Ligand SMILES: Nc1nc2c(c(=O)[nH]1)N[C@H]1C(S)=C(S)[C@@H](COP(=O)(O)O)O[C@H]1N2
């Protein structure tokens with residue numbers, strides 16, 4: 001008797017007519033011959049491995065070396081004011097490791113240490129205050145998982161399918177667990193009586209980098225769920241994400257998530273800074289622009305299969321997987337279409353979605369090997385349904401850049417190769 005298999009399991013597999021085409025188990029077993037990877041002593045079991053302390057801070061194994069941020073060189077004139085993209089096609093679950101989370105800098109990432117860090121609160125407050133890093137650590141803090149999406153995510157796709165990969169079409173997003181002090185706690189430390197009626201007040205937030213990336217935030221949001229964060233995924237923020245302190249503005253466009261946060265001014269009007277007038281406003285067909293489009297509407301994308309993630313196993317069981325999110329709250333449902341939006345199946349959520357955080361979805365399906373036009377469509381707790389590209393264009397024309405949350409289509413060939421196409 002073959003010593004490596006329990007008889008029951010073996011006879012089950014042999015007895016199944018579906019071994020080759022219908023079962024997920026492939027390789028030598030399916031072909032009925034011994035697999036040397038199972039039956040023979042392997043090299044890595046013949047000697048000892050690497051000791052502890054070889055890598056005091058661990059890095060991904062070399063076999064995963066292609067799971068990295070990537071940029072698109074022609075998009076920007078220089079990498080100093082530029083963006084790169086999270087390899088969402090190769091990740092699973094929902095948390096983005098900081099090391100491969102997209103970066104967006106307007107004047108480069110700066111090295112600012114905790115000792116030199118200061119946060120000033122001024123303007124219409126009872127007592128202007130300056131906090132050191134250790135002051136922040138003495139205030140009550142919370143943990144929350146949120147997505148951060150640049151408003152320009154998918155911005156290159158308005159006029160037609162352009163970039164061939166979920167990393168490039170949808171990778172200006174990351175999702176981390178933040179530890180931080182609610183902004184309302186800091187504002188109350190400074191005192192808001194001087195501001196009078198808070199209903200029409202704003203805060204102006206800026207960073208310590210040369211660009212400062214100043215943005216105005218309505219007081220209502222500032223007192224709601226905004227965090228002054230100093231940890232992400234349990235550890236210190238990486239330099240590129242704003243070490244030592246960044247603002248987290250849940251559900252709102254990434255540009256407002258000021259990194260290297262240095263100043264918060266309570267004001268009676270919006271500042272109308274560069275970043276909220278000439279940038280991060282949405283141009284309509286007739287040339288006028290809408291502003292104050294802060295919330296990121298519900299959106300989703302299939303991460304696998306996708307252009308960088310071909311189907312390599314042929315017909316049979318197939319897991320279609322992707323990400324969905326909404327700046328308005330929880331994702332309640334995700335539908336997947338294999339025929340370009342004619343018919344839809346409801347996907348399974350990896351777990352009940354967190355509010356304003358990435359939600360993983362799966363469609364556990366059977367691929368018959370014929371070409372597919374894969375789409376996903378997200379629905380959030382407000383009942384909002386992710387729109388088609390044509391529905392968005394009816395309102396916004398083709399000259400927009402920001403806030404493109406349209407349904408994405410991947411064409412998958414009989415060979416399992418996926419490509420970015422447009423089904424409007
Ligand atoms: N101080 C500062 N904050 C900033 C920026 C910047 O250039 N400087 N870029 C903004 C933009 S446009 C985005 S999308 C997010 C990106 O955050 P990340 O680099 O951690 O991905 O940071 C925002 N905060």
Ligand SMILES: [Mo]
Nearest residue numbers: 150151254255
């Ligand atoms: Mo951004």
